[in-house]
Structures are given as C-alpha cells and as structure tokens.
Amino acid sequence: MTLEGYANFSNYAVAAATVVLALAWLSYVAEWAFGRRQLGVAAAPGSTTRTATASAEAHVDGTGGPGGVATRTGSGADAGADAGLRSDAARRIALSLTVLAWAVLVAAVVARGLAAQRVPWGNMFEFACAAIAVVLTVYLILVRLQQVEWLGGIVTGFGVVVLGSSITYYVPAGPLVPALHSYWLVIHVAAAMIAGGAFLVGAGASALYLLKSRAERRTPQTADRVGYIWRLPTTAAMDQLAYRVHAFAFPIWTFGALIAGPIWAQYAWGRYWGWDPKEVWAFITWVVYAGYLHARATAGWKGKGAAVLALVGFACFLFNFVGVNLFISGLHSYAK
Amino acid sequence: MTDDDNGPQTARRSALAPALPTRHFLRWVWRQLTSMRTALFLLLLLALAAIPGSLVPQQGVDAQQVLTYRAAHPTLAPLWDKLGVFSVYTSPWFSAIYLLVLVSLVGCILPRAGVYARALRARPPKAPRNFDRLPHSRTYETDLAPEAVLAGASQVLRARRARVDVAGDELRAESGYLREAGNLVFHVCLVIVLVGVAGGALFGYRGGAIITEGGGFSNTLTQYDDFSSGALFDTEDLPPFSLRLDDFSATFQQDGPQRGAPRSFEATGTYTSEPGAQPTPYDIEVNHPLEVDGTSVFLIGQGYAPVIRVTDGDGNVAYEGAVPFLPADGTYTSTGVVKVPDAQPEQLGFQGFFLPTAVSVGDGAPISAFPAAANPVLGLFAYTGDLGMDDGAAQSVFVLDKDELTQVTMRDDKPLRILLSLGQVTELPQGRGSVEFVGLRQFVKLQFSSSPGLSIPLWGTSIGVLGLIMSLSIRPRRLWVRARSTGSRTVVEVAGLDRVSRGDLAADLDHFVEQLQDGP
Numbered sequence: 001m002t003l004e005g006y007a008n009f010s011n012y013a014v015a016a017a018t019v020v021l022a023l024a025w026l027s028y029v030a031e032w033a034f035g036r037r038q039l040g041v042a043a044a045p046g047s048t049t050r051t052a053t054a055s056a057e058a059h060v061d062g063t064g065g066p067g068g069v070a071t072r073t074g075s076g077a078d079a080g081a082d083a084g085l086r087s088d089a090a091r092r093i094a095l096s097l098t099v100l101a102w103a104v105l106v107a108a109v110v111a112r113g114l115a116a117q118r119v120p121w122g123n124m125f126e127f128a129c130a131a132i133a134v135v136l137t138v139y140l141i142l143v144r145l146q147q148v149e150w151l152g153g154i155v156t157g158f159g160v161v162v163l164g165s166s167i168t169y170y171v172p173a174g175p176l177v178p179a180l181h182s183y184w185l186v187i188h189v190a191a192a193m194i195a196g197g198a199f200l201v202g203a204g205a206s207a208l209y210l211l212k213s214r215a216e217r218r219t220p221q222t223a224d225r226v227g228y229i230w231r232l233p234t235t236a237a238m239d240q241l242a243y244r245v246h247a248f249a250f251p252i253w254t255f256g257a258l259i260a261g262p263i264w265a266q267y268a269w270g271r272y273w274g275w276d277p278k279e280v281w282a283f284i285t286w287v288v289y290a291g292y293l294h295a296r297a298t299a300g301w302k303g304k305g306a307a308v309l310a311l312v313g314f315a316c317f318l319f320n321f322v323g324v325n326l327f328i329s330g331l332h333s334y335a336k
Numbered sequence: 337m338t339d340d341d342n343g344p345q346t347a348r349r350s351a352l353a354p355a356l357p358t359r360h361f362l363r364w365v366w367r368q369l370t371s372m373r374t375a376l377f378l379l380l381l382l383a384l385a386a387i388p389g390s391l392v393p394q395q396g397v398d399a400q401q402v403l404t405y406r407a408a409h410p411t412l413a414p415l416w417d418k419l420g421v422f423s424v425y426t427s428p429w430f431s432a433i434y435l436l437v438l439v440s441l442v443g444c445i446l447p448r449a450g451v452y453a454r455a456l457r458a459r460p461p462k463a464p465r466n467f468d469r470l471p472h473s474r475t476y477e478t479d480l481a482p483e484a485v486l487a488g489a490s491q492v493l494r495a496r497r498a499r500v501d502v503a504g505d506e507l508r509a510e511s512g513y514l515r516e517a518g519n520l521v522f523h524v525c526l527v528i529v530l531v532g533v534a535g536g537a538l539f540g541y542r543g544g545a546i547i548t549e550g551g552g553f554s555n556t557l558t559q560y561d562d563f564s565s566g567a568l569f570d571t572e573d574l575p576p577f578s579l580r581l582d583d584f585s586a587t588f589q590q591d592g593p594q595r596g597a598p599r600s601f602e603a604t605g606t607y608t609s610e611p612g613a614q615p616t617p618y619d620i621e622v623n624h625p626l627e628v629d630g631t632s633v634f635l636i637g638q639g640y641a642p643v644i645r646v647t648d649g650d651g652n653v654a655y656e657g658a659v660p661f662l663p664a665d666g667t668y669t670s671t672g673v674v675k676v677p678d679a680q681p682e683q684l685g686f687q688g689f690f691l692p693t694a695v696s697v698g699d700g701a702p703i704s705a706f707p708a709a710a711n712p713v714l715g716l717f718a719y720t721g722d723l724g725m726d727d728g729a730a731q732s733v734f735v736l737d738k739d740e741l742t743q744v745t746m747r748d749d750k751p752l753r754i755l756l757s758l759g760q761v762t763e764l765p766q767g768r769g770s771v772e773f774v775g776l777r778q779f780v781k782l783q784f785s786s787s788p789g790l791s792i793p794l795w796g797t798s799i800g801v802l803g804l805i806m807s808l809s810i811r812p813r814r815l816w817v818r819a820r821s822t823g824s825r826t827v828v829e830v831a832g833l834d835r836v837s838r839g840d841l842a843a844d845l846d847h848f849v850e851q852l853q854d855g856p
Binding site for chain 1: 372373375376379382397424593594598621622623625632783785794797798801804809
C-alpha cells in the first residue's frame with residue numbers, strides 16, 4: 001500500500017472503530033437497562049456461596065464482579081430471571097463489540113504510523129486515537145485478570161466521546177516539527193498514554209464506588225436493593241481495584257511526566273523544567289494523585305475523600321489534554 | 337506517607353488544653369506540621385497554587401506575553417502585580433507552600449526512619465489469643481504432631497521470604513518489610529531532587545545570544561543578549577570557548593494542509609574549546625545540542641537577517657551589516673530596527689518588517705505567505721534626529737527610542753514607506769541618503785547553559801521511582817499458625833492480618849492451608 005493508502009485506511013478504520021465502540025456502549029447501556037428490575041446480590045435467592053456465607057469475605061475479596069450473575073438470579077423463576085438472561089446476553093455482546101472496536105482501532109493506529117513513517121502520536125488527533133487504543137487495551141486486560149466488565153459502560157462511553165470529537169482537531173498524516181524529532185517522543189508520550197489509560201479505569205472505578213456507597217446509604221434495607229447498581233462488586237472491591245490501577249499508573253506518570261519529560265525538554269528547549277502550561281498541569285495532576293495515595297491512608301479521607309481526589313486527578317489529566325492543548329498557548333502546542 | 341496517624345486526636349486534645357508552655361507549643365506545631373493530614377492539605381494547596389501560573393502569562397517564561405496581557409487587562413494587571421501572579425513560581429506564597437511541604441516531608445521521614453530501623457530489628461509479634469477476631473482465619477485437624485506442622489509451615493513461609501519465629505505451640509511470621517523501605521527511599525529521593533535542583537541553579541548559568549551566518553560568538557558576558565546565573569557562579573569562570581556559525585538551513589513543508597510547518601533546522605560551523613585550540617566542526621539541531629566544556633549549546637530560535645546598507649547625506653556608507661529581524665508568526669513575518677548613529681548630517685533610524693515570501697493581497701500591505709525566503713521583501717519607516725545612544729544607558733537593539741526622533745515624511749506629509757526587494761535601493765527624501773537591501777542571511781538564537789550536578793536529581797528521581805514502585809506494590813502481611821495436640825489429633829489454627837488492605841488474604845490463606853495439609 002502507498003503512504004496515502006495507509007493514511008486513508010487509517011481514517012476509515014478510526015471511523016469504523018468509533019461506530020463499533022458506540023454500539024458496544026449501547027450494549028452496555030442495554031445490560032444496565034435489563035438489570036434494572038433485578039434484585040441485588042445479597043437479597044437474590046440462590047446467590048453464590050461466597051456472598052451468601054460470608055459477606056465479610058466478599059467485602060475484601062476483589063472478585064465480586066457480575067461474572068456470577070446467572071447463579072445469583074438463577075433459581076428465582078420470576079420476571080427477573082428473564083431480564084437477567086437478556087442482561088447477560090447484552091454484556092457478552094458488548095464485550096465482543098469492544099474487542100472488535102479495539103482490534104480495528106489498533107489497526108488504524110498502526111496504519112497511521114505506517115502512513116506518517118513515525119510513531120503515531122505526534123499531534124492531538126493521533127494522541128487521542130492511540131490513547132483510546134491504550135485505554136481499551138488496559139480495560140480488556142483487566143477484564144481478563146479482574147473481571148471488570150462493570151466498567152465497560154464508562155470506558156466505551158469515554159472512548160466514543162474522545163474518538164468522535166477527535167474529528168474537530170484532525171490533522172492529515174505527515175512528518176513532525178523539529179522539536180518532536182526525538183526518540184523521547186516514543187518514551188514520554190507512550191508513558192503518558194499508558195498512565196492516562198489506567199487513570200481512566202481508576203476514575204471509572206472511583207465514580208462507581210461513590211455512586212454505590214451513596215446508594216448503600218440511601219437504601220439501608222437489603223430488600224429494597226433492586227437494580228443494576230446492586231449487581232456491581234462491593235464498594236470495598238471497587239476501592240481496591242481503583243487503588244491497584246492508580247498504584248500501577250502513578251509510577252508510570254512520575255516517570256513519563258516528571259523524568260522523561262524534563263530530560264527531553266533539556267534536549268529540545270535547553271531547560272529541564274520551565275513551568276510551561278503543560279508542565280504545570282502535569283505537575284498538578286501528579287500532586288493530586290499523590291494526594292489520593294496519601295488520602296487512602298488518612299483518617300477521615302479514606303473511601304469517599306480519596307475517590308473524589310481520584311476523580312479530581314483525572315479531571316486535571318483531561319484538562320491537560322484538552323484545555324491546555326486548545327485554549328492555552330505554550331511550548332506543547334501540537335494540537336494542529 | 338502511607339500509614340494512619342494520630343493527628344486529629346492530638347489536635348482535639350490540644351485545642352482544649354490551657355495555654356501551653358513554649359516548648360510544648362513548638363512540639364504541638366511540629367506534630368501538626370508533620371501529620372499526614374497536614375501533608376495531604378499542603379499537597380492539595382500546592383496543586384491549587386500552581387494553577388494561576390498556567391492561566392496568566394509568566395514573566396520568567398514569556399515576558400512578551402506578559403506585556404500583551406498587561407495591555408489587555410489594565411485594571412487586573414496592577415492587582416496581579418501585587419499578588420505576584422506574573423511570577424507565581426518565585427512568589428513568596430508559592431515558595432512558602434513548597435517549603436512547608438519540604439518541612440513536612442522531612443518531618444515525616446525522620447521519625448519514620450527511626451521507627452523502621454527498630455522494626456527491622458524487631459521479631460514478628462505474638463499471635464493474638466483468639467484467631468476468630470481476625471478478619472481471616474482457618475482451622476483444620478491433622479494426624480501430624482504439632483512440631484511437624486509448625487516445621488512445615490515455617491519451611492513454606494521461609495520460602496516466601498517471610499521472617500519466621502517459632503515459640504512454643506505458635507508460629508509468627510511477617511513479610512513485606514521492603515514496603516516501608518521503598519516508601520522512605522522515595523521520599524528521601526524527593527528531598528534530594530529538590531535540593532539538587534536548587535543547588536544546580538546556584539552554581540549554573542544560562543544565557544542566550546543571536547548569531548548571524550558568518551558571525552561568531554565567544555563565551556564572555558558582553559556577547560550575551562540575556563544572561564542569568566546562580567548566586568554562587570562567578571562570571572569570571574565562564575569557560576573560554578568560542579564558535580562560528582557558517583551555515584543555517586531550515587526546511588519547511590512545501591505542500592499539503594501542513595504547508596509551511598517546519599521540518600528541520602540545522603546550524604553548522606566550527607568551535608574552539610579554548611583560545612588557540614584547533615577549530616572543530618559542529619552541527620546543532622533541535623534535540624541535538626552541542627556540548628563544550630561543561631556548557632550545552634541549544635538551538636532555540638531562528639530567523640532572517642537582511643543585509644542592509646545605509647548611505648548618508650554626505651554619500652558615505654554609514655552602515656552596512658546583517659540586522660536580525662525577530663519572527664512574530666509561523667510564516668516568519670518579522671520585525672526589526674536599524675540604527676545608524678554615524679549618519680550625517682543627522683542620525684538615522686529605521687523600523688520595519690521583513691517578509692520571507694511576500695504576496696500582495698488587494699491594496700493593503702503585502703503579507704508573508706511562506707516561511708522560506710522565496711520572495712523576500714523589506715519594509716521600513718525612516719526616522720531622523722537623536723537615537724538616544726550617547727547618554728550611556730543600555731538600549732535594546734530591537735527597539736527604536738523615538739523620543740528625540742522625527743519620522744521622515746514625503747511631500748504630502750504622509751510617512752515615508754520604503755518597500756525593498758532583494759538588491760533594490762531607495763533614495764531618502766531631502767537628500768538624507770539611501771537605503772539598500774543588499775543580501776539576506778539567517779540568524780540563530782542559541783542558548784548556552786550549564787547546570788552542574790544535574791546528575792544528582794536525575795539519579796534521585798530514577799531511584800525514587802524504584803522506591804515508589806516498591807512502596808506501592810509490596811504489601812506487608814502477618815501470619816500466625818497455632819498447633820495444639822488434642823490427644824490423637826492436632827488442631828491447627830491459621831490466621832493472617834494485612835497491614836495494607838490487598839484483598840487476596842482469604843484466597844492466600846486457603847492456599848497456605850492446602851500446602852500445610854499436603855505436607856512437605
């Protein structure tokens with residue numbers, strides 16, 4: 001294929017991945033909708049032995065995902081069982097579509113790299129596509145390892161929004177400005193994308209944690225606990241997952257933004273750290289996530305406070321990507 | 337750091353107490369300052385304090401933008417000045433916050449290092465009397481003797497690199513000591529990085545200079561356009577290298593939507609590391625600085641320097657040379673100033689613009705369509721009078737002081753506009769001489785900087801990240817096994833306690849019990 005052929009293929013593939021991902025998101029929404037009439041975990045008849053026998057066990061055990069939905073609702077031969085089957089089917093379809101969207105998007109990113117003959121993350125459009133590919137990769141890996149299908153709606157929804165809006169800052173494939181001619185582009189930006197992908201998963205888990213703990217406070221009676229949210233894992237398990245992905249992402253962010261970034265800045269601009277808006281927000285993001293890690297070990301901040309900080313941290317990360325790129329001028333102005 | 341503290345209790349108790357003696361008060365302040373809650377608060381405050389610097393232009397980052405901002409916000413600017421918003425990162429309040437963070441950090445590290453040193457020498461703690469009270473415990477019966485059970489458990493746990501003690505009928509094990517070590521290493525490294533960066537700035541220097549093709553630079557203070565150095569740097573110690581710029585080449589995207597985007601910049605020439613040394617060829621590109629004698633030379637800017645010849649009213653060449661015009665946008669629309677103090681009968685000054693590829697749009701002034709020099713045009717306004725260069729005050733070469741100058745006009749009193757293509761000459765009215773656009777060169781802006789000891793923060797951060805990974809991934813755990821003989825059988829109780837919640841204790845206990853039951 002010619003360079004132009006690769007570029008065109010990449011564009012079509014990005015569009016296709018966006019559509020497939022949107023369908024995946026709709027399926028996750030359907031899973032949620034079908035799950036609305038179902039009883040919660042604890043009240044469901046014939047629930048799994050683990051949840052039935054030792055609630056304390058499930059409390060600290062990370063594997064409380066909706067993987068075992070069928071057993072939870074299984075023997076209850078009411079309308080809920082039917083909805084449960086549909087909800088299950090919707091989830092499986094959603095996961096398959098997510099895998100498909102991931103494969104198409106990875107192909108798009110690879111083709112973009114071949115078209116431009118460099119790493120495919122040299123401007124805002126490419127970063128958005130590559131970063132969503134990373135987000136989906138992180139999500140699918142975690143689905144394998146930790147049964148986190150319950151995060152699917154948030155992850156795919158976010159991906160659709162980013163891919164869909166990426167058309168507004170689309171740039172055709174081409175070579176880079178001299179400041180980006182460096183292998184640090186590979187290291188620095190890849191680290192930012194991986195950390196960002198994990199930050200999104202952590203933010204999703206923290207958001208659902210906040211929702212569910214609010215629901216728990218508002219619905220003290222287990223008999224009243226009907227709906228999708230009660231099929232989510234325990235708040236403890238969500239908190240645990242959020243911590244794990246943040247503990248994974250934070251050192252990568254430290255390396256990418258505060259070590260690799262300054263080293264490259266020294267080569268490109270002659271100084272390690274110059275309080276460029278991108279650097280400022282990378283620093284703010286780092287400090288907020290450092291705050292999150294401390295909050296988890298501070299009385300009065302555990303749980304809710306920490307989860308809110310995780311969301312604030314992700315908001316800072318997003319602002320650094322969108323706000324600083326589009327509204328603030330600085331040395332990192334690679335949006336166009 | 338990552339463990340609970342007694343901050344709130346201490347605070348509440350002290351708040352109720354009557355006036356404290358100074359010593360106690362200081363201790364109270366120190367406790368507050370080094371508590372986890374304060375550390376968290378200071379971190380968030382630091383994040384908050386950093387925000388204004390990204391929204392308002394900063395003096396130290398882009399002084400030009402600060403001027404533009406001042407002009408656009410005449411009412412806000414004085415207030416921002418008072419609050420130090422134009423230089424957030426050197427302002428007293430920002431410095432106060434990060435110094436408090438630093439104190440809080442040190443105040444956390446010191447006591448915790450002591451605690452950790454004691455913990456390293458301590459043995460695993462005794463088993464609680466009642467295992468049922470722990471979050472996770474298991475019980476099973478076996479035919480093995482209690483001693484054999486404990487020996488087997490000890491072997492399994494030692495293989496997992498836990499610290500194991502057997503006392504009587506119970507086994508005590510603790511693992512994950514390295515978590516706190518990693519935690520301490522990371523925080524110590526943070527301090528080293530902050531101190532290292534500050535130290536490097538004290539002994540280093542940085543300066544910028546504009547050099548035109550064919551021109552040279554020697555590393556002395558007078559040759560710099562701007563220069564700053566640390567408090568402990570002696571400008572006598574500037575390394576005595578010099579360099580010449582032979583050629584600068586810039587390429588730009590010729591077609592497509594990104595037409596005009598820069599593709600490569602390359603400066604070539606020779607340098608000598610000390611007077612009399614053999615000149616060595618060099619090649620500086622963006623991302624590829626030149627290293628000479630502890631100083632790094634970076635290519636941080638470029639532009640055009642039209643060669644201008646000014647002949648005065650007496651017919652003498654009063655000025656001839658390349659004048660750097662500073663680019664103002666992506667198409668290298670550049671502005672510059674020519675000062676001719678030697679012109680007779682009166683001094684001459686010119687202010688104007690340079691367009692590398694000029695195109696006419698309608699009736700207006702030409703604009704630049706492309707950054708490469710395809711159709712260079714020089715536009716100038718002329719002034720006569722006193723340039724103000726004789727009173728000894730320092731003057732910028734890029735600004736014309738018009739206080740004592742009058743603009744040269746045409747017969748109809750309209751300002752004289754000079755537009756010159758390469759090689760063209762224009763006569764000035766009233767026999768004041770002529771201006772000629774003789775040739776075109778390019779200039780580079782080089783930055784020279786030296787920051788000794790920078791490997792310290794670099795190593796600091798690298799080791800710090802390793803410590804961070806350790807502190808986030810290692811989870812300390814305590815395990816106890818109790819084996820009691822009840823006649824023919826042995827009842828074995830196993831219990832565990834995670835000091836940091838990690839969610840897999842139940843599964844691990846099951847696995848551990850299986851290992852014990854299978855026997856060694």
